[in-house]
Amino acid sequence: xxxxxxxxxxxxxxxxxxxxxxxxxxxxxxxxxxxxxxxxxxxxxxxxxxxxxxxxxxxxxxxxxxxxxxxxxxxxxxxxxxxxxxxxxxxxxxxxxxxxxxxxxxxxxxxxxxxxxx
Amino acid sequence: xxxxxxxxxxxxxxxxxxxxxxxxxxxxxxxxxxxxxxxxxxxxxxxxxxxxxxxxxxxxxxxxxxxxxxxxxxxxxxxxxxxxxxxxxxxxxxxxxxxxxxxxxxxxxxxxxxxxxxxxxxxxxxxxxxxxxxxxxxxxxxxxxxxxxxxxxxxxxxxxxxxxxxxxxxxxxxxxxxxxxxxxxxxxxxxxxxxxxxxxxxxxxxxxxxxxxxxxxxxxxxxxxxxxxxxxxxxxxxxxxxxxxxxxxxxxxxxxxxxxxxxxxxxxxxxxxxxxxxxxxxxxxxxxxxxxxxxxxxxxxxxxxxxxxxxxxxxxxxxxxxxxxxxxxxxxxxxxxxxxxxxxxxxxxxxxxxxxxxxxxxxxxxxxxxxxxxxxxxxxxxxxxxxxxxxxxxxxxxxxxxxxxxxxxxxxxxxxxxxxxxxxxxxxxxxxxxxxxxxxxxxxxxxxxxxxxxxxxxxxxxxxxxxxxxxxxxxxxxxxxxxxxxxxxxxxxxxxxxxxxxxxxxxxxxxxxxxx
Numbered sequence: 058x059x060x061x062x063x064x065x066x067x068x069x070x071x072x073x074x075x076x077x078x079x080x081x082x083x084x085x086x087x088x089x090x091x092x093x094x095x096x097x098x099x100x101x102x103x104x105x106x107x108x109x110x111x112x113x114x115x116x117x118x119x120x121x122x123x124x125x126x127x128x129x130x131x132x133x134x135x136x137x138x139x140x141x142x143x144x145x146x147x148x149x150x151x152x153x154x155x156x157x158x159x160x161x162x163x164x165x166x167x168x169x170x171x172x173x174x175x
Numbered sequence: 176x177x178x179x180x181x182x183x184x185x186x187x188x189x190x191x192x193x194x195x196x197x198x199x200x201x202x203x204x205x206x207x208x209x210x211x212x213x214x215x216x217x218x219x220x221x222x223x224x225x226x227x228x229x230x231x232x233x234x235x236x237x238x239x240x241x242x243x244x245x246x247x248x249x250x251x252x253x254x255x256x257x258x259x260x261x262x263x264x265x266x267x268x269x270x271x272x273x274x275x276x277x278x279x280x281x282x283x284x285x286x287x288x289x290x291x292x293x294x295x296x297x298x299x300x301x302x303x304x305x306x307x308x309x310x311x312x313x314x315x316x317x318x319x320x321x322x323x324x325x326x327x328x329x330x331x332x333x334x335x336x337x338x339x340x341x342x343x344x345x346x347x348x349x350x351x352x353x354x355x356x357x358x359x360x361x362x363x364x365x366x367x368x369x370x371x372x373x374x375x376x377x378x379x380x381x382x383x384x385x386x387x388x389x390x391x392x393x394x395x396x397x398x399x400x401x402x403x404x405x406x407x408x409x410x411x412x413x414x415x416x417x418x419x420x421x422x423x424x425x426x427x428x429x430x431x432x433x434x435x436x437x438x439x440x441x442x443x444x445x446x447x448x449x450x451x452x453x454x455x456x457x458x459x460x461x462x463x464x465x466x467x468x469x470x471x472x473x474x475x476x477x478x479x480x481x482x483x484x485x486x487x488x489x490x491x492x493x494x495x496x497x498x499x500x501x502x503x504x505x506x507x508x509x510x511x512x513x514x515x516x517x518x519x520x521x522x523x524x525x526x527x528x529x530x531x532x533x534x535x536x537x538x539x540x541x542x543x544x545x546x547x548x549x550x551x552x553x554x555x556x557x558x559x560x561x562x563x564x565x566x567x568x569x570x571x572x573x574x575x576x577x578x579x580x581x582x583x584x585x586x587x588x589x590x591x592x593x594x595x596x597x598x599x600x601x602x603x604x605x606x607x608x609x610x611x612x613x614x615x616x617x618x619x620x621x622x623x624x625x626x627x628x629x630x631x632x633x634x635x636x637x638x639x640x641x642x643x644x645x646x647x648x649x650x651x652x653x654x655x656x657x658x659x660x661x662x663x664x665x666x667x668x669x670x671x672x673x674x675x676x677x678x679x680x681x682x683x684x685x686x687x688x689x690x691x
Contacts, residue, residue, distance in 0.1 A: 118479060119477075119478055119479060126478045127496070134254070150380075152267055158375075
């Protein structure tokens, strides 16, 4: 898990490398020390699950596991609201949403402003 | 190649992993299902590296290639997999999009019953084990045509696993021999499609259409090479191949590329490649951002999908809300492999004939209609349908439905042949006339062109006699023991009768005369 990757000694610190990786994956900006500290606390909190002995216990897949999955009949009942949906878009060309081209590369770590991580 | 009746058109996607060649499977957990032209990244599963304690010398060991296919097939349904918007081709952009399809906050996926039935049918048709419980997951990646930031798929526990498909490979001279082969199906899963991106490089923008009904069958190929007995090699993925021909070319190229690379001491990278149609080669599409991590998690808004069979069906359950695998199995039409077997058993035809009959749309029905209406032997019908009839169709590039000759017409023609009213050569003539679409029946053509076989044996005997008298040198050749001379005589007599005499009878009469 992440704890061992971040700090094998278990002090719960996350490396700058992991932060960079997470930022790229989730497009979240850990812009401050406090944000990283919050993350480390969240991981420590979740790690308390390991205190429970789960040997031989099937993991729960879904909190909805006792519910029935509702099956919808194959009828057309919605759609046809392009105008309404396109109003949400900052830019529109004819009836298309406009997005920036392709994937924009994130700046490399050393290209960013120095990130206060101690 | 025989295709099972799995023609999917519409929204929602079915996946199958088909394994070609033996050996253990690629441990593929994270298929990348992109519909756009851009890279999505690679699988999050690391492959076992090739054991390279020694660089293999050129030609020292044999290479074995392992190929896995990911097939994306759209389901034929009225509405989408998780929403009630319509599935339709060529609709105005974003007109078939509901709030859920646009990923507006607060919307939830609602599973389409028809899509589940379709998945079960596919699984049954492909001899899979249907998982009575299957799960939905989220596969995360960022792209403009995926507004939610994730795709709902079935990564952990798909709806069907461990199937197989029998197909035929044409081999031998003239590709006429069919060798039956089997491919393993690793799994079938239901998943969402992403939208469509149109890249406008000029204005540096991308136009997004979230309708998502493309109607294509897409295939991605996973390829690796290894020495038999050694662990599997690193695999590459070649994406978005839209025709069987290019699929084959891309796979052949990639196998050779990997072998060449390894034999020259290089290494294979676990990467995505695209096939360059004009150059006939694969090229790396590696995303500079590095390996993709899809951060799979269970779809929190969908409980497990539970399917039932006749024994487990809960009493008093709402039939609309339960899916009975046994009931679906009963609605399956006769599968091609069963049909082919039946044709071989029932009509004594060769296996390759059964493949041909099933590979042409409407041909089987045509054949069966002729069989119904004619007295002629099935083998004769098979021969005429597969050789003469199909030959004419192919020559003029026509579908069976466009044929000028109806099953009834062919049946009538075969009856005339069977009753020895006309000769085989005359029958071919009649067929050619029928093809002209002049509305005449075989019977009419026969009488108009006077193609009836000579009934009068006496007249035929006289004709043979006069022919023998007219060609004494041929008769002498025959008496000397030249077997081919009789064919010349038969030919002469036939010509004289304008092909109205049965060559077998001519031969018999001639031989009798010669021996007397």
